Amino acid sequence: MRNLINKLRREQRLENEEWKQLLEAGKAEREGGAVFSLEENDSLLAYSACQARQVREEIFGKAIYIRGLIEFTSYCKNDCYYCGLRRSNKEAERYRLNQEEILSCCRKGYELGFRTFVLQGGEDGRLDDQWMEQMISRIKNEFSNCALTLSVGERERKTYLQWKNAGADRYLLRHETADSEHYKNLHPKELSLARRLDCLRNLKDLGYQTGCGIMVGSPGQTTEALIKDMEFMKMLQPEMVGIGPFLPQHSTPFAGEKAGTLEETLFLLSLIRLMLPKVLLPATTALGTVREGGREMGILCGANVVMPNLSPADVRKKYLLYDNKICTGDEAAESLSSLKKSMEKIGYEIVTDRGDSPMKKEREKHV
Ligand code: SAM
Numbered sequence: 001m002r003n004l005i006n007k008l009r010r011e012q013r014l015e016n017e018e019w020k021q022l023l024e025a026g027k028a029e030r031e032g033g034a035v036f037s038l039e040e041n042d043s044l045l046a047y048s049a050c051q052a053r054q055v056r057e058e059i060f061g062k063a064i065y066i067r068g069l070i071e072f073t074s075y076c077k078n079d080c081y082y083c084g085l086r087r088s089n090k091e092a093e094r095y096r097l098n099q100e101e102i103l104s105c106c107r108k109g110y111e112l113g114f115r116t117f118v119l120q121g122g123e124d125g126r127l128d129d130q131w132m133e134q135m136i137s138r139i140k141n142e143f144s145n146c147a148l149t150l151s152v153g154e155r156e157r158k159t160y161l162q163w164k165n166a167g168a169d170r171y172l173l174r175h176e177t178a179d180s181e182h183y184k185n186l187h188p189k190e191l192s193l194a195r196r197l198d199c200l201r202n203l204k205d206l207g208y209q210t211g212c213g214i215m216v217g218s219p220g221q222t223t224e225a226l227i228k229d230m231e232f233m234k235m236l237q238p239e240m241v242g243i244g245p246f247l248p249q250h251s252t253p254f255a256g257e258k259a260g261t262l263e264e265t266l267f268l269l270s271l272i273r274l275m276l277p278k279v280l281l282p283a284t285t286a287l288g289t290v291r292e293g294g295r296e297m298g299i300l301c302g303a304n305v306v307m308p309n310l311s312p313a314d315v316r317k318k319y320l321l322y323d324n325k326i327c328t329g330d331e332a333a334e335s336l337s338s339l340k341k342s343m344e345k346i347g348y349e350i351v352t353d354r355g356d357s358p359m360k361k362e363r364e365k366h367v
Helices: 002-011 016-031 044-060 099-112 129-142 157-166 180-186 193-205 223-236 262-275 285-290 294-300 333-345 358-365
Strands: 063-066 068-073 116-121 147-151 170-172 209-216 240-245 349-351
Touching: 002 016, 002 044, 002 262, 016 044, 016 223, 016 262, 044 262, 063 333, 068 099, 099 116, 099 129, 116 170, 129 147, 129 157, 157 193, 170 240, 180 193, 193 209, 193 223, 209 223, 209 262, 223 262, 240 262, 240 285, 262 285, 262 294, 285 294, 294 333, 333 349
Parallel strands: 063 349, 068 116, 116 147, 147 170, 170 209, 209 240
Antiparallel strands: none
16 A cells, blocks of 8 residues: 555555545544554555655645635535535524724734635625725735635636635635535535535636635535545646545534544545645634544644634634634634643644745736
């Protein structure tokens, strides 16, 4: 199996059958009780992590980019079976920040050293395209040396263009799964994989630094579905990939489902780094939720981004995609100094930088 990891590092691709062997071997190892450890060099997970770290360091050195996450609305018109923000969740406490509140999150973040802001939210019908356009312009006018990432779901191409013209730089839209049957198991019938993928192609085409991604261990996820995910990512060539474990939320149809595991997420992070060496790869909040120190382990498996929470403290516990979300500790932007220390402890350094994709810089060189 190490040969396959070596091949992935060398060629940044595997054949379908090779993916199957590698993913199945990782699964067998986890079922045998393997846990992540840097010292345990016999395991496939430790070996892939070590290779992924080397690749990451060749490209990004020891730098860790930080993004200030502003979860600005918890209203959502969608009804995804896994998500605590789904419209049928009557228990969810809904909130929506106004533009002044969002700007004050950015000001606080800027002072702390953030040079990227991520506006993430449900698909909130009240916040129309013009409202978003105005919000984007206001942020970019006040923080002209910062990057702005949007993560507000599926929109028309013309809307993505309007927001790009207003100054948005990046867009995160996890594809969730590249297998259409699996997609149907996770979403109600009004949502389709074809439309989600169309949105991603439009974002790429319009020049956004684009992020796709999946939940690891989501209900019904098979090895075949994961292979399709890897092949889709290879084809899309995203600048960013967001993956984290699926975690159940008690008032969704998936309340009783098993959570995705730390080890599987770490293994996939390292394989994604080997397949897409230049990708911006966050160690997500969900990873920090599934195990204490999970984000640091993510960094040790090839991730190079963390996204501390810049939302006002009183709304953080209302943005509950899943249960037990960490929302008072090191994931919070105020705790940046302790995050810095924990990253230094594992040999990495948080930098004050927009942290653009190297793919963007290369494109600009050729213009
Ligand atoms: N509405 C936007 C969208 O659809 O892309 C952005 C917000 S959405 C809540 C952000 C991401 O949260 C989703 O793409 C999904 O992968 C993740 N998510 C939702 N529920 C989750 C759960 N129960 N466990 C882990 N991740 C979850």
